[in-house]
Amino acid sequence: MSREPLLPALLFWTALALLPLAAPGWLLGQLAQHFCYGLLAMSLAYLWGQGGLLSFCQALFFGVGAYAYAVVGLGKLPLLPGSPALGLLLALLLPTVLALGLGLLLVTARVPTGPAWAVLTLVLGVIGERLAVASPFLGGSNGLAGLPPLTLPVPGGQLELVDPLPTFLVLLVVAAAVQLGLAGTIASARGSLLRAVREDPLRAAHLGIDPVAVRLRAFMLAAAVAGLGGGLFAAQFGFVAPPLLGLGLSTETLVWVAVGGRGSLLAALAGALLVKTVEGLLGEWLGAGWPLALGLLLLLVVLFFPRGVFGGLLARLARRERP
Numbered sequence: 001m002s003r004e005p006l007l008p009a010l011l012f013w014t015a016l017a018l019l020p021l022a023a024p025g026w027l028l029g030q031l032a033q034h035f036c037y038g039l040l041a042m043s044l045a046y047l048w049g050q051g052g053l054l055s056f057c058q059a060l061f062f063g064v065g066a067y068a069y070a071v072v073g074l075g076k077l078p079l080l081p082g083s084p085a086l087g088l089l090l091a092l093l094l095p096t097v098l099a100l101g102l103g104l105l106l107v108t109a110r111v112p113t114g115p116a117w118a119v120l121t122l123v124l125g126v127i128g129e130r131l132a133v134a135s136p137f138l139g140g141s142n143g144l145a146g147l148p149p150l151t152l153p154v155p156g157g158q159l160e161l162v163d164p165l166p167t168f169l170v171l172l173v174v175a176a177a178v179q180l181g182l183a184g185t186i187a188s189a190r191g192s193l194l195r196a197v198r199e200d201p202l203r204a205a206h207l208g209i210d211p212v213a214v215r216l217r218a219f220m221l222a223a224a225v226a227g228l229g230g231g232l233f234a235a236q237f238g239f240v241a242p243p244l245l246g247l248g249l250s251t252e253t254l255v256w257v258a259v260g261g262r263g264s265l266l267a268a269l270a271g272a273l274l275v276k277t278v279e280g281l282l283g284e285w286l287g288a289g290w291p292l293a294l295g296l297l298l299l300l301v302v303l304f305f306p307r308g309v310f311g312g313l314l315a316r317l318a319r320r321e322r323p
Contacts, residue, residue, distance in 0.1 A: 004183035009266050013176045020165055029164035033236055034276045035171040038269040039178055039229030040249075041256045045268030046182055047222040048257065050191060051215060052198035056122035056250045057102075061223040063128065063245030064098055065091035065230030070144040070240045076137070084150045084235060091231025092224055099223030103216040122247060129246030143241030150235035161235065171232060178225055179265050185221070186265075194218050259301050261311015270310050 020028060040062050047053045068090040075082030080090075106120060133141045151158045152170065161167045185191055193214050196204045201211040234240050243249060253272075260271020278297065282290035301309060 004179075004186060004265055009179065009183065012266060012270070013172070013179075016172055017169075020168065025164040028168040030277075030280070031273070032164065032168040032171040033233070034273050035175045036229045036233040036236070037253075037256065037276055038175055038272045039232070040226050040253050041260065041268040041272035042179060042182060042265045043222040043225040043229070044253050044257050045260075045262050045265050046186070046225070047218055049262040049264070049268075050186055050198065051194050051218045053215065053219065054118045054121075054254075055219075055222070056118055056247065056254070057125040057128070058222065058226050058253055059247070059249035060125045060128040060245050061095035061099060061226035062230035062233070062249065063132070063240070063242075064095045065227030066234040066240040066244050067132070067138060067144070067230075068094045068227070069231040069234040070147050071138070073148045073234075074144060074146070082148070084148050088150060088228075088231045088235065091227050091234075093227075095223040095227030095230075096220050099220045100216070103219040106219075122250070125245065125247050125250050129242045132242035132245055139241075141242060143239060145239045147234055147238045147240070149238070150232070167236065174228070174232065175269065178228070179269060182221075182225070182265050190214075190217070255298060257308075259298060259305075259309055261308025263307060263311045267308050267310035271308060274309065 016031075019031075023031075040058060043061070044055060044058045047055050047058070069084070069087035071077055072080055072087030072090050073082060073084045080086060102124060106117065132138050138144065150161045152161065153159075159166060161170055193204070193209055196207075196209060197211045197214045204211055204214075230244065233244075252275075256272035256275050257268045258271070259275055260269065261267035275294075275298075279290065279294060282293050286293055305311075
């Protein structure tokens with residue numbers, strides 16, 4: 001799908017914006033947390049669905065963003081003040097810089113974009129998790145706790161994002177802005193270049209397109225979105241730990257995107273919200289047996305919805321909107 005259908009996106013975000021009129025506070029708080037995972041899912045959908053780069057290290061960037069917020073928020077960096085806002089900014093910038101370095105290693109070395117790329121990104125995620133476990137500065141295997149909440153300037157003072165309603169609304173605005181912004185990128189000339197490189201990098205190179213530069217920009221943008229999600233996750237939970245960087249979360253992200261549909265950012269985000277919500281319900285109903293039930297459910301989705309639960313529908317709507 002070359003672009004995101006606009007009408008379903010507007011309806012989706014409008015419905016979520018009206019949700020506080022009827023939903024209880026606990027549900028709003030839960031959805032606010034899930035929006036962070038939705039940002040992570042959109043970062044993978046952009047990189048995989050548009051660029052053909054299946055990355056198993058998106059959780060690495062998510063975790064780096066979370067740890068960046070944590071170390072700055074706790075004042076562990078002597079040259080920087082203990083500011084949550086500054087921590088969130090670093091959560092956006094540090095994964096981007098890391099992706100630049102890793103991208104120069106992987107993309108410039110012309111690592112094939114198939115299994116070899118996936119395995120190398122998988123290894124990077126494992127290394128990141130092990131480094132965090134071995135680092136006393138990052139709290140080792142215990143992680144870092146007691147993180148300050150994010151604060152926003154408001155008339156007459158500052159608003160701490162602690163209560164479910166304001167947290168939900170802020171995360172809703174952030175997630176919607178990211179989805180619409182990435183959708184604009186996909187519909188732009190830059191998105192067309194990325195898809196051209198995905199389909200045939202040799203032909204794109206013959207036409208004067210630099211596949212290395214195109215893929216590197218996509219890798220960095222996806223890392224920035226994942227890092228933002230990690231920073232907002234840390235701000236809500238007040239705790240970070242090494243599993244945020246590792247293979248487990250990256251694999252979960254792959255499941256969310258596969259369930260929703262990797263061809264659409266909105267579908268990937270909806271897939272993350274759907275799977276996380278179903279996980280909670282199955283945990284209440286089935287206790288310790290919920291992973292088995294979830295696995296069976298995902299198997300059915302893969303068999304009967306090869307383009308994702310939402311991806312096929314959105315693709316058809318996008319074709320209807322196309323002039």
